[in-house]
Amino acid sequence: MRHCRPGTVRDTELLLSTSLRKVSMAIQNDAGKAGGRSGPGLSAFIYDPFYRGLIFQALIALAVIWTGYEIVVNTIANLQRANIASGFGFLGQRAGFDVSQSLIPFTNDSTYGRAFFVGLTNTLLVAALAIFFSTLLGFIVGIARLSPNWLLRKVAMVYVEIFRNIPLLLQLLFWYKAVLALLPQPRQGIELPFNSSLSNRGLIVPRFIPENGFAIVFAVFVAAIVGAVLLARWAKQRQMATGQQFPTIIASLGIIIGLPVLAFLVMGTPMTVEYPELRGFNFVGGVAMKPEFMALLLGLSIYTASFIAEIVRAGIQAVSYGQTEAAAALGIRPGIATRLVVIPQAMRVVIPPLTSQFLNVTKNSSLGVAIGYPDLVAVFSGTVLNQTGQAVEVIMITMLVYLTISLTTSLFMNWFNSRMRLVER
Amino acid sequence: MKTYLTPALAGAAILAAGMSVAGAATLDDVKAKGFLQCGVSTGLAGFSNPDDAGEWTGLDVDYCRAIAAAIFNDPKAVKFSALSAKERFTALQSGEIDVLVRNSTWTMSRDTQLGLAFAGVNYYDGQGFMVKKGLGVASAKELDGASVCVQTGTTTELNLSDYFKANGLTYNPVVFEKLEEVNAAYDAGRCDVYTTDASGLYAIRLTFSNPDEHVVLPEIISKEPLGPVVRQGDGQWFNIVKWTHNALLNAEEAGITQANVEEMKSSENPDVKRLLGLDGGFGESIGLSNDWVVNIVKGVGNYGELFERNVGTTSPLGIARGQNALWTDGGLQYAPPVR
Numbered sequence: 226m227r228h229c230r231p232g233t234v235r236d237t238e239l240l241l242s243t244s245l246r247k248v249s250m251a252i253q254n255d256a257g258k259a260g261g262r263s264g265p266g267l268s269a270f271i272y273d274p275f276y277r278g279l280i281f282q283a284l285i286a287l288a289v290i291w292t293g294y295e296i297v298v299n300t301i302a303n304l305q306r307a308n309i310a311s312g313f314g315f316l317g318q319r320a321g322f323d324v325s326q327s328l329i330p331f332t333n334d335s336t337y338g339r340a341f342f343v344g345l346t347n348t349l350l351v352a353a354l355a356i357f358f359s360t361l362l363g364f365i366v367g368i369a370r371l372s373p374n375w376l377l378r379k380v381a382m383v384y385v386e387i388f389r390n391i392p393l394l395l396q397l398l399f400w401y402k403a404v405l406a407l408l409p410q411p412r413q414g415i416e417l418p419f420n421s422s423l424s425n426r427g428l429i430v431p432r433f434i435p436e437n438g439f440a441i442v443f444a445v446f447v448a449a450i451v452g453a454v455l456l457a458r459w460a461k462q463r464q465m466a467t468g469q470q471f472p473t474i475i476a477s478l479g480i481i482i483g484l485p486v487l488a489f490l491v492m493g494t495p496m497t498v499e500y501p502e503l504r505g506f507n508f509v510g511g512v513a514m515k516p517e518f519m520a521l522l523l524g525l526s527i528y529t530a531s532f533i534a535e536i537v538r539a540g541i542q543a544v545s546y547g548q549t550e551a552a553a554a555l556g557i558r559p560g561i562a563t564r565l566v567v568i569p570q571a572m573r574v575v576i577p578p579l580t581s582q583f584l585n586v587t588k589n590s591s592l593g594v595a596i597g598y599p600d601l602v603a604v605f606s607g608t609v610l611n612q613t614g615q616a617v618e619v620i621m622i623t624m625l626v627y628l629t630i631s632l633t634t635s636l637f638m639n640w641f642n643s644r645m646r647l648v649e650r
Numbered sequence: 651m652k653t654y655l656t657p658a659l660a661g662a663a664i665l666a667a668g669m670s671v672a673g674a675a676t677l678d679d680v681k682a683k684g685f686l687q688c689g690v691s692t693g694l695a696g697f698s699n700p701d702d703a704g705e706w707t708g709l710d711v712d713y714c715r716a717i718a719a720a721i722f723n724d725p726k727a728v729k730f731s732a733l734s735a736k737e738r739f740t741a742l743q744s745g746e747i748d749v750l751v752r753n754s755t756w757t758m759s760r761d762t763q764l765g766l767a768f769a770g771v772n773y774y775d776g777q778g779f780m781v782k783k784g785l786g787v788a789s790a791k792e793l794d795g796a797s798v799c800v801q802t803g804t805t806t807e808l809n810l811s812d813y814f815k816a817n818g819l820t821y822n823p824v825v826f827e828k829l830e831e832v833n834a835a836y837d838a839g840r841c842d843v844y845t846t847d848a849s850g851l852y853a854i855r856l857t858f859s860n861p862d863e864h865v866v867l868p869e870i871i872s873k874e875p876l877g878p879v880v881r882q883g884d885g886q887w888f889n890i891v892k893w894t895h896n897a898l899l900n901a902e903e904a905g906i907t908q909a910n911v912e913e914m915k916s917s918e919n920p921d922v923k924r925l926l927g928l929d930g931g932f933g934e935s936i937g938l939s940n941d942w943v944v945n946i947v948k949g950v951g952n953y954g955e956l957f958e959r960n961v962g963t964t965s966p967l968g969i970a971r972g973q974n975a976l977w978t979d980g981g982l983q984y985a986p987p988v989r
Contacts, residue, residue, distance in 0.1 A: 308882045309743060309765035333811040405838040406841045425839055426797060426822075427847045447718040506785075506842050507822065511896045516840065517824070597835065603802070607736060607827060611803030614764040616740050 237527050300617060304497065315613045316341070322608055324599045337609050344604030345626060351518065351600065352587040352630070355525035359586065360579075362526060363533025369540045376415075388531035394592050396528055401520040401596040408516065411507060420500040428514040429501045439497035445488040446481070453477035515600040521590065529586050533579065540575035541567060572645045581637035584631045591627075601626060676880070676887035677721070677937050680748055685727045688714035689747035692732045692829055695853035696961040696969075697753045697773075698752045706730050709960040710751040713772055713878055714952045717749060717894050719949030720942045734828050736803040739764050742879060749891055752877040753847065755805045760879075767888055770895035771877045772953075773961075774973040774982050776870035777809050778812055779849035780855060783865050785842060790869040794819040799832050799841035801825070806846050809872040833857065852967050889936045897943045899985035900925055901952035902978055908951040925988050932988055943988075953983065 304311045316338035323333050329338060343396040369381035371488055388396070405425050409415065414424030421430045453476075460471035489495070501511025544567050552562035591602040601623060610619040680686055689800045690698035690710055698708040715725035731747050742750045743765055753775075754760075756768040779798075781787050790813070800807050802825045816823045824841050826832045833854055836844040844851065848870060855861045878895065880888050901907075904922050906914045914922055923929040927940035934940055951957060957974060975981025 304765075306883070307743065307765040308762075321811055323811050323821070325823050325825070333815060358660065400833075401840070405835070405840055410839055505794070505795045507797065546846040594827060595831070597824055597831065599825065603825065603827070607802045608807065608825065610807065611736055611739075614760070615738060616743075 255355055306616065310613075310615060311618065312615075314616075314617055315609075315615055318613075320609070320612070322612065324604055326518060326599055337613065340609055341601075341605050341622070344599065344601035347598070347604070348587070348590055348600040348602075349630070351521055351525065351593065352590045353600070354522055355529065355586045355590065356583050358522070358526040359529035359582070361531035364537050366530060367537025368541070370534060372540060385531045385534050388527055389535070393528050393589055394595060395594055397521060397524040397596055399485065400524040401517070402521045403481055404516045404523075411503065414503075420502075420610065422503075422508065424503065425516060426507060427516050427519065429508045429511045430514075431501060432499040432510065432512045434497045434499055436495040436497060438492040441492055442485055442488045442495065446485040449481045449484040450483075453480050456480070466518035515598075517593065517596050520596055521593040521598045525589060529582055529590075532582050532585075536578045537571070537581065538574055540571035540573075544570045544575045567647070576638065576642045576645055580635060580642070583634050583638065587630050587634065588627060670853040671953050676748055676884050677732055677890065680721060681710045684722075685729050686714060686718045686721065686749065687731060687747045688717070689731045689733045689741055689750040689752055690714065691752045693858055694753060694829065694850060696965060696967045697848065697853070698730075698732075698751070707960065709773060709956055710753060712746075712956045712960065713751045713895070713898075714749065716946045716950045716956075717891060717896060719945045720890065720894050720897075720938055723949075724941075734803075735801050736827055739766060739879075742746050742766060742881060745881070748880075751783075751877075753850065753876045754879055755874045756877050757805060765969075766879050766937070767882050768875075769878045769880055769888060769891040771875040771982075772895060773849065773876040775847040775849050775874035775876050777806055777845060777872040777874055778851050778870055779867040779905035780836075780864050781842060781846040781867065782850045783863050787867065790867045790871070791817060791819070793821065793843055795821070796842040797822045797824055797840065798843045798845055799824050799826070799836045800845050801829055801832050802827050804846070805872070805874065810845055829854075831869045846981055847876070849961060849967070849969060852969060853961075856966055885939050890938065893936055893988075894946060896985035897925070897946055897988070898950075898953040898956065899976065899983055900988055901943060901947050902954040903978065906943075906952060908947055908948055908955060915944070921987070 230386050288353070298340055316429060317336050319333075320337050320340045321333050321334055322340075324331055324340065324343050324448050326347060327343045328350060329342060331343045366381045366384055370385065371374050372378050372381070408423060408425040411422070411424040411426045414422040414426075414429075416422060419431050421428065423429075456476060460473045464470055499510045501508040501513075503509075548570065549559075549562055552566045553559070557566070591601055593600045594603040594607060597603070604624040610616055613619070671686075688711075690706065690708075693699050694708070696708055698706060698710040701707050704913050714719070714728045714730065718727040719725040721727070723887075731741060733741050733747075733752060734752075738750055738752050738754060739760070742749050753773070754768075756771065760766060761768055774976070779790050779793065781793075787793065793814075798810060800810055800823055800927070807823070807825065808820070812824070821843075824835060826835060832844070832846075835841060837858060842862075844854070846854070848866065851866050855864050855866070856863060878891050880891050882888075900921075904919070904925060906922065911926075915926055915928065917923065919925075920929065924932065925943050927943060928934050931940055933942040936942075939945075951959070954976075957971065958964050961969045963970060971979070971981060973982045974984065977984040
């Protein structure tokens with residue numbers, strides 16, 4: 226009984242570990258019981274902490290399963306009693322509505338199931354881009370907050386304090402109104418190079434249509450990336466072995482840009498450009514970046530960047546100044562010291578909270594519904610839910626999707642975290 | 651161990667209890683709480699809109715008041731829930747509201763798949779388009795390539811798609827959840843066209859800074875019978891809502907108004923006597939008092955008075971009776987007799 230500590234039961238993991246401890250305790254009990262407590266009656270069985278623990282855990286597990294089962298059965302029964310259609314058959318029915326922005330082909334003849342994927346891809350698109358831009362901006366601002374330049378430091382501070390402390394929904398509405406208010410009507414749109422135009426219908430740019438043979442150019446592009454990675458690896462090995470440096474970045478850029486361009490020319494420029502053209506109300510042709518999308522991306526990126534900036538600042542400040550001094554003592558230049566000594570150690574502190582921010586971006590993107598961005602919430606648990614009336618199924622699917630996206634992001638970041646971990650010898 | 655067990659059992663008990671949906675008669679529930687919980691829009695002039703003093707007004711609101719008057723003899727015994735198009739049916743299904751009178755279109759799928767029942771048509775409407783005059787558009791057929799602002803979760807969204815497809819036109823939908831968001835986006839120039847029920851267009855046009863700059867196009871592209879909705883499975887409640895609507899129409903047809911309802915009690919016309927509960931037990935047959943129609947008309951007036959006051963030519967909306975005239979005047983409003 227030496228190890229017996231009163232534990233609170235918080236989750237299954239703890240329960241399991243408690244039960245393991247109880248097993249070990251029971252073994253110890255048996256060992257120490259020789260000639261001690263006798264009488265294998267029912268009371269002994271009940272008062273044995275090991276069996277008692279097992280019984281209650283089994284009861285709780287049963288209660289959880291029973292509750293889940295009852296919820297499902299009751300929901301189905303109640304829906305049927307209220308004459309509300311249920312089931313997932315609606316996913317195969319014709320949707321009958323249109324969506325303004327879609328990465329996959331979608332018409333009003335497509336199914337509700339396809340509308341789901343339209344919403345999903347739109348959510349993923351804005352989330353991925355917002356993660357990219359907020360990380361970029363966040364790192365810049367976070368480092369700027371520690372700059373020796375007074376003005377830069379204060380500008381970064383003001384940025385962080387403003388955008389971190391205003392609710393995101395208000396910021397999104399602000400950006401949307403600002404975007405709409407500033408931009409002119411399409412007929413008075415701001416002319417940009419290559420027939421592009423910026424108006425309150427969005428940013429419209431030419432569309433590139435690949436022709437036969439473009440697949441080869443793309444294959445060359447992929448091969449060039451692989452080549453650049455291999456080159457970088459070789460250059461690092463050589464530097465480790467001989468100390469000789471190789472201009473990896475310039476060479477890689479040359480390979481990644483040069484080879485595809487060469488292939489493009491050799492294949493006889495297998496691509497046409499479709500220029501947008503103002504006809505009637507709107508632009509015909511080209512690709513349009515809608516104001517809803519721009520406002521959401523802008524709002525999400527700027528908001529999240531302010532949090533990331535603080536995380537980065539905290540991470541850098543968590544690395545003791547002795548490290549910088551030690552690097553200087555070894556004759557390492559400040560830039561390289563930051564890149565090779567401070568940042569890798571800061572990353573240990575930065576990555577776990579960064580993961581939370583990435584998860585927040587995905588979830589926060591659902592606020593786009595307020596400014597008319599056709600994301601999963603707007604298209605699927607908005608329009609589809611209303612047109613089919615199957616709230617339970619639609620909301621369940623939507624929640625599952627966000628859960629899946631978040632768990633996937635989390636898994637990836639955990640993997641990344643373990644790679645960036647400080648390896649102690 | 652007791653500390654573990656008690657919350658677990660309590661939780662299970664709560665879940666088990668919470669899962670049985672209240673299936674009691676709606677009328678008893680309403681009487682017990684002393685007021686009617688009525689679902690209305692978040693603000694549509696003429697139909698359901700809070701006025702300067704915060705009082706709800708409008709045709710739909712008066713329907714709520716008429717039902718309250720029929721039950722309680724008090725048109726003020728109503729609490730209103732402002733609902734977006736997206737929320738409305740779920741609110742009714744879940745029992746949050748007792749009746750939904752929110753310019754909702756009666757369609758077959760809503761009647762059959764949502765567990766709801768439409769109790770009548772209090773306004774015959776149709777979907778139209780509104781554009782800025784400056785665009786110089788005279789017909790909806792000229793709207794090829796336009797950006798169209800529309801509210802999500804409406805029949806409007808589907809009609810729009812069908813209409814443009816049928817006419818071989820393209821368009822770009824800009825979809826919002828709340829009416830105010832649609833209004834703001836159209837006003838800010840995000841869309842060329844605003845589409846919703848024609849009555850809604852007239853009401854919304856009034857809210858813009860310069861209503862004369864906007865024009866409603868002549869095309870009406872759909873049938874939009876709007877009416878009150880209740881849950882299925884409670885025949886008595888369905889009858890109360892349905893016959894409140896019919897009573898409003900029959901009162902107008904019989905010439906009973908808010909002003910003359912007391913005098914009409916001395917009428918010798920058997921139709922009027924039945925309607926006002928002086929002959930037969932019609933009110934009791936739906937669980938109300940026999941003078942239910944007197945209470946309704948005294949409380950809010952007849953259908954014609956409701957219409958004129960809220961959306962008709964004497965109101966800011968200035969909509970003509972048109973299809974909403976009584977059948978005796980060449981309209982579609984026709985109520986079965988109280989007999």
